[in-house]
Amino acid sequence: MSKNTIDGIVSALSYKxxxxxxxxxxxxxxxxxxxxxxxxxxxxxxxxxQGLGDYFREFILIPVPLHKKRFNxxxxxxxxxxxxxxxxxxxxxxxTDLIIRSKNTKPQTKLSATERKQNLTDAFREQAAxxxxxxFLLVDDVVTTGATLNELAKLLKKSKAQEVWAVTxxxx
Numbered sequence: 235m236s237k238n239t240i241d242g243i244v245s246a247l248s249y250k251x252x253x254x255x256x257x258x259x260x261x262x263x264x265x266x267x268x269x270x271x272x273x274x275x276x277x278x279x280x281x282x283x284q285g286l287g288d289y290f291r292e293f294i295l296i297p298v299p300l301h302k303k304r305f306n307x308x309x310x311x312x313x314x315x316x317x318x319x320x321x322x323x324x325x326x327x328x329x330t331d332l333i334i335r336s337k338n339t340k341p342q343t344k345l346s347a348t349e350r351k352q353n354l355t356d357a358f359r360e361q362a363a364x365x366x367x368x369x370f371l372l373v374d375d376v377v378t379t380g381a382t383l384n385e386l387a388k389l390l391k392k393s394k395a396q397e398v399w400a401v402t403x404x405x406x
Contacts (some may be wrong), residue, residue: 274319
């Protein structure tokens with residue numbers, strides 16, 4: 235991958251599996267926050283299966299940020315809960331202040347790949363001074379086109395991040 239994109243993505247499950255899709259929908263839209271620990275455990279199992287558990291210990295977890303409006307509607311950031319559960323299980327540092335979502339974008343689920351990329355233009359801002367030379371692990375629930383994760387990776391690398399990976403519960 236180029237220097238402006240994500241260095242790697244680890245996903246535990248397929249979003250095409252109806253059970254996985256339903257569990258994530260319950261987590262995000264029925265507000266069953268307790269599912270974060272089980273979803274994080276599934277993700278940690280996949281990270282371990284790929285031999286990346288020790289490697290990621292030197293990374294800083296960054297949950298994909300929500301805009302304040304979406305946070306207020308849902309009452310929580312699902313990526314933040316997943317990151318907190320991963321940190322609790324694996325002892326990895328988490329930082330929720332390095333990147334903020336400065337633009338209230340449309341939900342990505344119904345957009346094409348091109349629309350997703352356009353939707354995210356200038357959607358995030360970073361705290362550049364705290365990024366240089368560090369390694370980051372973005373955390374999200376689902377990756378489809380990778381538009382959000384790549385936008386965040388570009389932002390981090392523009393601020394001289396050494397490496398940016400992502401972990402998601404599901405892909406597809």
